[in-house]
Amino acid sequence: MRKGDTFELVYPVTPEVRDGFRQVFRDANPLHTDRSFAQARGFEDEVMYGNILNGFISHFIGEALPVRNVIIHTQQIKFIKPFYCGDELLLKAEIGEAVESVHAFIFNFSFFNQQEIEIARGKVQIGLI
Numbered sequence: 001m002r003k004g005d006t007f008e009l010v011y012p013v014t015p016e017v018r019d020g021f022r023q024v025f026r027d028a029n030p031l032h033t034d035r036s037f038a039q040a041r042g043f044e045d046e047v048m049y050g051n052i053l054n055g056f057i058s059h060f061i062g063e064a065l066p067v068r069n070v071i072i073h074t075q076q077i078k079f080i081k082p083f084y085c086g087d088e089l090l091l092k093a094e095i096g097e098a099v100e101s102v103h104a105f106i107f108n109f110s111f112f113n114q115q116e117i118e119i120a121r122g123k124v125q126i127g128l129i
Contacts, residue, residue, distance in 0.1 A: 001066065001105060003098045009064055009109075011056045013087045021049050047082040053089075053120050055110055058092060060109075061126055066107055070126045073104065077122035081113075088114050096123070105127035 022032070031047050038046050050064040054077065061072055083089065093109040110121040 001095060005094050005095045007060070007064065007091075007093045009056075009091045011059075011089045011091060013052065013085055013089060014030070015084060015085055016083050016109065017052060017055075018048060021052055021055075025049075025051075043082055045084045048084055050077075050079045050120070053079075054078060056089070056091060056111075057109065057122075057124055059095065061124065067128065069129050071129050075102055075122065075124040075127040077120055079120050081117055081119040083111075083113055083119050089119070090114075111121050 001123075018032075027028060027049060031041070031043075032038075032049055033046060036044050039045075054075070057075060057077075058072070061070055062068075075111070090112045092112065093107045095105050096108040097106040104125060104127045106123055106125045108121075108123055111119050113119055
């Protein structure tokens with residue numbers, strides 16, 4: 001892996017993803033569980049849990065990179081737009097910095113919905129172990 005390397009993955013936001021998050025973390029906030037509540041506040045539908053994106057980043061780092069011996073050091077994410085069940089999200093990531101002396105890489109990433117609207121962006125630093 002080198003600075004400038006790019007990666008793209010598609011993550012469908014399925015009912016199973018939503019329901020799994022809801023069940024494991026017991027988050028029943030009506031913004032995420034009640035369509036009428038969400039629509040009354042100006043959203044199209046129930047807003048998906050933003051932290052689902054952290055799970056997609058975990059998958060990307062742990063399963064999609066060409067190396068398996070990695071650990072996340074830090075991660076930050078900025079939520080820009082809501083996303084919904086049924087959306088298909090495109091993760092675009094690029095190695096913005098590679099620090100070979102300590103075997104660390106910093107990825108800049110963005111998630112886009114199927115209308116190519118950016119819904120979140122951030123950085124994740126990983127290390128080789």
